[in-house]
Amino acid sequence: xxxxxxxxxxxxxxxxxxxxxxxFIIVRSAPGGPFTSEKxxxxxxxxxxKKHYDLDKPIFTQYLxxxxxIMKGNLGPSTRFxxxxxxxxxxTALPVSMLLGILALSLAVLSGVAAGIISALRQNSWxxxxxxxxxxxxxSVPLFVIGPxxxxxxxxxxxxxxxxxxxxxxxxxxxxxxxxxxLALPYLASIARLTRASVLEVLRADYIRTARSKGLSETxxxxxxxxKGALLPVISFLGPxxxxxxxxxxxxxxxxxxxxxxxxYIQAAINRDYxxxxxxxxxxxxxxxxxxxxxxxFYGFLDPRISYK
Amino acid sequence: MTExxxxxxxxxxxxxxxxxxxxxxxxxxxxxxxxxxxxxxxxIIIGVFGLLxxxxxxxxxxxxxTQVTEHQNLRxxxxxAGQLMIETRTSYFKQVMEAEGRTELNDEEKAEISxxxxxxxxxxxxKQMYLLGxxxxxxxxxxxxxxxxxxxxxxxxxxxxxxxxxxxxLGSIAGYVGGxxxxxxxxxxxxxYGLPYMLVxxxxxxLFGKNIINLFIAIALISWLTLCRVVRGQIISLKNAxxxxxxxxMGASTPRIIFRHLTPNTLGVIVVFSTLMVPQFIMNESFLSxxxxxxxxxxxxxxxxxxxxxxxxxxxxxxxxxxxxxMTVFLFAMNFLGDGLRDALDPQSKNKL
Numbered sequence: 001x002x003x004x005x006x007x008x009x010x011x012x013x014x015x016x017x018x019x020x021x022x023x024f025i026i027v028r029s030a031p032g033g034p035f036t037s038e039k040x041x042x043x044x045x046x047x048x049x050k051k052h053y054d055l056d057k058p059i060f061t062q063y064l065x066x067x068x069x070i071m072k073g074n075l076g077p078s079t080r081f082x083x084x085x086x087x088x089x090x091x092t093a094l095p096v097s098m099l100l101g102i103l104a105l106s107l108a109v110l111s112g113v114a115a116g117i118i119s120a121l122r123q124n125s126w127x128x129x130x131x132x133x134x135x136x137x138x139x140s141v142p143l144f145v146i147g148p149x150x151x152x153x154x155x156x157x158x159x160x161x162x163x164x165x166x167x168x169x170x171x172x173x174x175x176x177x178x179x180x181x182x183l184a185l186p187y188l189a190s191i192a193r194l195t196r197a198s199v200l201e202v203l204r205a206d207y208i209r210t211a212r213s214k215g216l217s218e219t220x221x222x223x224x225x226x227x228k229g230a231l232l233p234v235i236s237f238l239g240p241x242x243x244x245x246x247x248x249x250x251x252x253x254x255x256x257x258x259x260x261x262x263x264x265y266i267q268a269a270i271n272r273d274y275x276x277x278x279x280x281x282x283x284x285x286x287x288x289x290x291x292x293x294x295x296x297x298f299y300g301f302l303d304p305r306i307s308y309k
Numbered sequence: 310m311t312e313x314x315x316x317x318x319x320x321x322x323x324x325x326x327x328x329x330x331x332x333x334x335x336x337x338x339x340x341x342x343x344x345x346x347x348x349x350x351x352x353i354i355i356g357v358f359g360l361l362x363x364x365x366x367x368x369x370x371x372x373x374x375t376q377v378t379e380h381q382n383l384r385x386x387x388x389x390a391g392q393l394m395i396e397t398r399t400s401y402f403k404q405v406m407e408a409e410g411r412t413e414l415n416d417e418e419k420a421e422i423s424x425x426x427x428x429x430x431x432x433x434x435x436k437q438m439y440l441l442g443x444x445x446x447x448x449x450x451x452x453x454x455x456x457x458x459x460x461x462x463x464x465x466x467x468x469x470x471x472x473x474x475x476x477x478x479l480g481s482i483a484g485y486v487g488g489x490x491x492x493x494x495x496x497x498x499x500x501x502y503g504l505p506y507m508l509v510x511x512x513x514x515x516l517f518g519k520n521i522i523n524l525f526i527a528i529a530l531i532s533w534l535t536l537c538r539v540v541r542g543q544i545i546s547l548k549n550a551x552x553x554x555x556x557x558x559m560g561a562s563t564p565r566i567i568f569r570h571l572t573p574n575t576l577g578v579i580v581v582f583s584t585l586m587v588p589q590f591i592m593n594e595s596f597l598s599x600x601x602x603x604x605x606x607x608x609x610x611x612x613x614x615x616x617x618x619x620x621x622x623x624x625x626x627x628x629x630x631x632x633x634x635x636m637t638v639f640l641f642a643m644n645f646l647g648d649g650l651r652d653a654l655d656p657q658s659k660n661k662l
Contacts, residue, residue, distance in 0.1 A: 023512070265511070
């Protein structure tokens with residue numbers, strides 16, 4: 001097991017390396033650069049700027065220089081946010097997005113699993129139908145429709161919650177309710193459906209009959225035996241869910257004007273701020289790859305049928 | 310006994326010498342699909358949406374880009390635009406009056422209303438009706454939603470077609486040939502899976518410029534991965550079956566075996582996957598358009614309409630609700646159809662997500 005973990009962890013390094021290279025190639029093969037849009041700037045100054053940011057060197061040298069810097073944990077300067085390094089830009093924005101993402105994911109997993117179990121245990125009852133109808137809504141309706149519609153009713157019509165913003169402003173923690181709800185809903189729905197289907201399947205398994213015939217109480221059977229087997233598909237769904245939530249934060253931050261990674265990311269892409277784009281891609285893919293790694297490991301712990309060579 | 314009619318070659322006889330029509334996978338699936346009410350309703354809704362949006366240019370509706378400045382932000386109604394326009398203006402003036410503590414319209418406002426009334430009488434443009442209201446530039450929402458649907462659905466279909474093409478061919482080849490080629494391809498797929506996909510698409514759209522071609526390329530670029538994996542798995546489980554052995558022993562070439570014998574056997578899975586892929590594409594395209602990186606004006610897609618509507622929703626909620634509801638209904642229908650198709654084509658997989 002430990003050997004598998006180490007090997008699996010080492011295999012992440014080339015993946016991350018390739019992702020960075022891929023992003024570097026895409027970003028640099030696009031026409032234009034960070035200084036092309038600024039009119040009225042004499043070409044000599046642009047040359048100097050390019051020299052300052054190493055953009056005058058051959059592309060391969062730039063690539064090596066960049067990789068060298070990353071190894072030391074330095075993501076370089078930003079060409080758009082003056083006086084800020086990419087590390088600083090990301091450092092202030094990342095915690096906000098992380099908080100949003102973690103809260104949304106926890107909400108999605110906890111209530112999704114709970115709703116799924118209840119629906120499965122009360123199959124074909126009104127609770128089941130209600131929960132599953134909600135789940136279909138959650139799956140079919142995109143984030144950027146849920147967000148504005150929630151805002152329209154909860155904030156503008158009924159004035160229950162503030163429309164947008166983040167802590168430290170006029171509002172306390174209530175600002176976080178709508179963004180988290182919006183972000184969590186699609187995954188909550190998928191997880192509820194997945195859990196329901198797999199609980200129904202596990203309930204028919206032989207080992208559940210065995211557990212019941214041993215005389216275990218229903219609560220123990222459900223919480224200990226059913227849940228363990230039923231959670232496997234949910235856990236393998238977490239990988240794609242992480243990716244979706246990371247992408248989702250970009251939109252949710254846009255809808256609710258939250259100072260996270262989303263806005264600087266899109267701004268950087270439009271302004272060709274190479275440092276910030278690449279830095280963001282690196283951070284995003286690191287998180288994603290690490291999460292997938294954790295999911296794999298966790299899966300191994302839960303499923304005794306999986307053996308690691 | 311020779312006068313007895315020979316049964317047709319493709320029919321079977323049972324033990325009572327009655328001819329039976331063989332029930333193909335598709336006939337069977339169609340029968341099951343028709344029984345599933347939700348899925349069938351989904352199919353009909355999709356048909357109606359498809360028909361409406363693809364015949365939009367010949368339907369008797371207003372153009373999606375004509376701007377009538379006087380008809381800004383009219384709410385959905387069956388009444389002619391002129392009346393509605395005067396009403397909207399009057400109620401606005403009433404609000405102003407209340408705010409300023411007056412009881413009567415002032416001369417300026419009266420003049421504006423009467424000139425409006427005059428123009429309503431003379432100008433035939435005010436007889437137009439806007440069933441779903443207008444947007445902030447005085448464009449017909451109905452026609453914008455229909456044309457938006459045209460683009461959204463079109464992107465969904467073309468994207469799905471493209472990723473089917475790539476996914477099926479690569480998946481089949483990797484699955485059948487196996488060995489080093491398979492290994493290489495699957496590692497490549499793994500790495501692409503590790504990319505935060507939509508974020509890369511955001512960069513691509515921002516860097517390479519927004520036009521429909523780039524949008525297609527960006528969205529379709531990585532979408533074939535899952536299909537590729539699924540088809541590969543199916544092919545691997547099929548490639549040692551007897552009928553493949555038979556084909557091989559008769560000297561069929563590798564491409565013939567793959568595309569003539571193996572791939573058709575995976576069609577069920579492919580159909581189900583593709584129906585679930587169309588809404589995915591529509592969502593991705595709308596996602597980009599929502600961020601302002603997709604379709605650009607005067608063209609519209611559901612995503613860009615939702616984005617425009619969201620920015621003025623406190624005053625003119627229908628501008629958000631009209632595209633949001635049409636998009637939701639379509640995606641709903643698509644999901645129900647996909648679920649129904651999966652149950653119809655593979656009865657064992659009931660209730661799976």
